Amino acid sequence: MSDLSRPGKIGFVSLGCAKATVDSERILTELRIQGYGMSAGYEDADLVIVNTCGFIDAAVEESLEAIGEALNENGKVVVTGCLGAKGDVVKQNFPNVLAVTGPQATEEVMQVVHAHLPPSHDPYIDLVPPGGLKLTPRHYAYLKISEGCNHRCSFCIIPSMRGDLVSRGSSEVLAEAEALVSAGVKELLVVSQDTSAYGADLRYRSEFHGAAPVRSHIQDLSKALGALGVWVRLHYVYPYPHVDNLLHLMAEGLVLPYLDIPFQHASRTVLKAMKRPAHSEKVLERIHSWRQICPDLTIRSTFIVGFPGETDQDFERLLEFIHLAQIDRAGCFKYSDVEGARANELGGQVPEEIKQERYDRFMRTQLDVSSNRLLQKVGDTMDVIIDQINEDLAIGRTRGDAPEVDGIVEIDRFNEDLAAGDIVPVHINASSEYDLYGEQVQPMAGT
């Protein structure tokens, strides 16, 4: 039993994608609001919450391992997150967990915590900073604008775990963004399952932000976020036609010239089998026109190789696309069945060694494109946000690099007072396959 004379202490394990991180941050914020303490280890925690991922089999395994470890080390475990939405997987493996919830279940999680560890809330102590509790460094934060997805890509089980699209109203999103900015955030990373669909479920209704109405539409929301004067980076943008309009905001400098847009493949047949839009020629045309509107545009994407039925010709089409579209950054996954996905029933499974061969060729092609694109930046002076300073090396990112997934800039000459979160001009002296190297030109006033 816990000692009620001190606040209950919670251990927290956060797994999964940026959307799951936001769920973790919400639970942590609520815990802190209610007076709970946090524990960095299992031993002195009164209870452990494990936020799981269930997207692919490897993530399921990692989540099950984390639950097992928390049970062994502590014994009182609440499981939340995507794996919780996957039927009885958790209960079957670990019947003695205290409770299992799906993703986005802050309230449910809090109810279980209350039942097993009543709060000792002191209303005179407010331990929560204005932007809530964050798992990211102080200078950047994920901003979740919607949950769920209306698409039904055949390889994906996210809609069955997280449901159809549910957007947050523009006023709520903007209020959170303002709180984050006033707490010192310099870069907002907009996340969702499908960022370009934002607001469709709300029929793009307008809500008041201060005196001005803002439509719950990605274009209007991006503009309003851009007006906060911080970097705004858009992730998980599905290639709808209205994405073209976002490029003008990028060219105007309101939103970072960066599109994280998961194309998944370029062959019409594979895209059809994936149940994704199947017009890669049109996509190529659009990318060319995007780069005309916004020449600095960086495109990040993800692709799947070895999808059932993918022929050599389909794969060659994909490599050609990477080359023609000059995709700056790309993640590649070898297809594997995911329990519950419709793609599992497709015939034409690609043998593992061919998947591996295609994966290797994909990565070599992408490395070529990436290193050539970066080489073109040598000699430029670019704004860089500083993530970290070691003794004689500062590490930062350009507007074209998202934290954790993209490249970095190593800065070996910089001003003494340079600090994490500063945005400073850096002269680029050299490049490698994925990273840039340079020196600080001068500090930027007011950042």
Ligand code: SF4
């Ligand atoms: S758009 Fe993304 S989240 Fe939605 S079904 Fe397709 S892969 Fe899954």
